[in-house]
Amino acid sequence: MAGRTRRGAATYTLRDLAAEYEASPAFEAHSPNTRRAYQTQITKAVDLLGKFPANDVLASDIHHLLDNEGWGAASKNLFVAVIANLYQWARRRGKASIEPTKDIAKFKTGQHEPWPLDVLESALSCDVPRVRLATHLLYFTGQRIGDVCAMRWGDVRGGFIHVVQQKTGKRLSIPIHSELQAELDRAPKLGLFIITRHTGGKISDERLRRDLQVFTEGQGAKTVPHGLRKNAVNSLLEAGCAVAEVSAITGQTFAMVEHYAARVDTRKLGGAAMLKFERSRK
Numbered sequence: 001m002a003g004r005t006r007r008g009a010a011t012y013t014l015r016d017l018a019a020e021y022e023a024s025p026a027f028e029a030h031s032p033n034t035r036r037a038y039q040t041q042i043t044k045a046v047d048l049l050g051k052f053p054a055n056d057v058l059a060s061d062i063h064h065l066l067d068n069e070g071w072g073a074a075s076k077n078l079f080v081a082v083i084a085n086l087y088q089w090a091r092r093r094g095k096a097s098i099e100p101t102k103d104i105a106k107f108k109t110g111q112h113e114p115w116p117l118d119v120l121e122s123a124l125s126c127d128v129p130r131v132r133l134a135t136h137l138l139y140f141t142g143q144r145i146g147d148v149c150a151m152r153w154g155d156v157r158g159g160f161i162h163v164v165q166q167k168t169g170k171r172l173s174i175p176i177h178s179e180l181q182a183e184l185d186r187a188p189k190l191g192l193f194i195i196t197r198h199t200g201g202k203i204s205d206e207r208l209r210r211d212l213q214v215f216t217e218g219q220g221a222k223t224v225p226h227g228l229r230k231n232a233v234n235s236l237l238e239a240g241c242a243v244a245e246v247s248a249i250t251g252q253t254f255a256m257v258e259h260y261a262a263r264v265d266t267r268k269l270g271g272a273a274m275l276k277f278e279r280s281r282k
Contacts, residue, residue, distance in 0.1 A: 011053045011054075012053065012054050012055075012095065013050060013051055013052060013053055013054060014045060014046065014049050014050050014051075014052050014053075014054050014057060015046050015050035015051065016054070017054045017086065017090055017095060017096065018042050018045065018046050018050070018086065020095070021042075021086055021089055021090070022039070022042065024089070026089055031166050031167055031169070032166065034167070037078065037082075038082050038085075041078055041079045041082035041083070042082060042086065044065075044069075044079060045079070045082070045083060045086075048065055048069075049061060049065075054090065054095065054096045055096055055097060055098055057098065057100045058100060059100050059101070059102070059103060059104065061100070062080065062083065062100055062101055062104060063104070065079075066079070066080070066104075066107075073107035073108060074107075076107045077106050077107050080101050080104050080106075083100065083101050084099075084101040087099060087100060087101070112224050112226040112227050112229075112230065113223070113227050113230070114227050114228070114230035114231040114234060115216070115221065115223050115227045115228055115231055116221055118219075119216055119219045119221045119223065120135070120139065120228070120231055122219055123135040123212075123215060123216070123219075124136060124139070124179070126215065128211075128215060129187070129188075130195060130203075130208070130211055131211055131212060131215045132183065133183055133184075133187050133194070133195055134148065134195055134208055134211070134212060134225075135212070135228065136179065136180050136183040136184075137151065137180065137194065137195070138225055138228040138229070138232075139228045139231055139232055139235075140176075140177040140179065140180035140232070141161060141163070141174050141180070141232070141249070142174075142228075142229055142232030142233060142236070142246075142249050142250035142251075143163060143165070143174075143229070143250070143251070144165070144166070144167065144226065144229065145205050145208060145209060145225040145226065146166050146167075146205050147163055147165055147166055148195065148208075149193070149195060149202065149203055149204070149205055149208055150166065150193070150202075151163065151193065151194045151195070152192050152193050152194065153189055153192065153193075153194055154192070155194075156176070156184065156194075159175060159176055160173040160174060160175055160176060161173075161174045161176055162174075163251075165251050168251060170251045172248075172249070172251050174249055175249075195208065208225070209224070209225055212225050213225075229250065229260070230260050232249075232250060233246055233250060233252075233257055233260040233261055233264075234260070234261060234264045236249065236250075237257075237261050237264050237269055238264060238268035238269050238272060239272060240269075240272030240273060240275065240276055243257050243258060
C-alpha cells in the first residue's frame with residue numbers, strides 16, 4: 001500500500017475521483033437521503049484509500065477493509081455498492097478503467113422484523129405523544145421513517161395524506177384510517193410538520209428512531225421503525241387487500257409487497273379471501 005501511494009503521489013487519486021463525483025450532476029440527481037448515505041461511505045473510502053491512485057485500487061484492498069473494519073453486513077454491502085457506483089461513473093468518463101468490486105459477493109443481512117403485535121398495540125395507545133403519533137403514521141401509512149418525518153399538516157387534505165417518497169420520488173395519496181385520523185385530531189400543531197421537536201421544528205430521522213427504540217426496549221423488544229412497514233403490509237393483506245391495493249398505499253413494487261408478506265398470517269388471509277368469495281356468490 002505504501003509503495004503504491006508513493007508511486008501515485010502525483011497522479012489522479014481516489015480522493016480526486018470522489019471529489020469530482022460528489023460535485024457532479026449524477027450525484028446531485030440522487031435523493032437527499034441517498035446522497036447522505038453515499039457521502040458516509042465515500043468518506044470511509046477516502047479516509048482509508050484516498051491517497052491511492054484511482055486505477056491502483058484492487059479487489060484485495062476492498063476485501064481487506066471489509067474483513068478488518070468491523071462493519072456490519074448491511075454497511076459492507078452499502079460500501080461495496082457505493083464504490084461500484086463511483087467507479088462506474090469514472091469509467092464512463094475515462095477517469096478510471098478498473099472494476100475493483102466486480103467479484104465481491106453480497107453479505108447476508110438479517111431482515112427488518114415486524115413489531116410484535118403486543119408491542120405495536122402498546123405503542124398505539126401509549127402516553128408518550130411523539131411515540132404514539134409516530135407509530136400511527138408509520139403503521140397506518142406504511143411509509144419509511146424519513147417520509148413520516150417529512151409529513152406536513154398541509155399534506156393532510158380531503159381525507160388523504162399526500163406523500164412524495166424521498167427514496168423513489170413516487171407520489172402517493174394515502175386514505176387516512178379512522179384511527180390515524182383520531183390521533184391527528186388530538187395532536188397539537190406546533191409547526192409545519194406533523195411530528196416535531198419540542199420547539200416545533202422538524203425532527204430528524206435519527207432522533208425519532210431513537211425515541212421509538214427506547215420505547216420498544218422498555219417493552220422488552222428490540223425493533224426498528226422499518227418493521228412497522230412490514231406490519232402495515234401484513235395487516236393490509238390479512239384484511240383481504242390485493243397486492244396491487246397494498247402497493248397503492250405503501251408505494252412498493254408488487255414483488256416487494258410479496259417479499260414483505262413472507263410472514264403474513266395465512267389463516268387470516270384465507271378467511272378474508274373466503275369472505276370475498278362468499279360475497280361474490282350472492
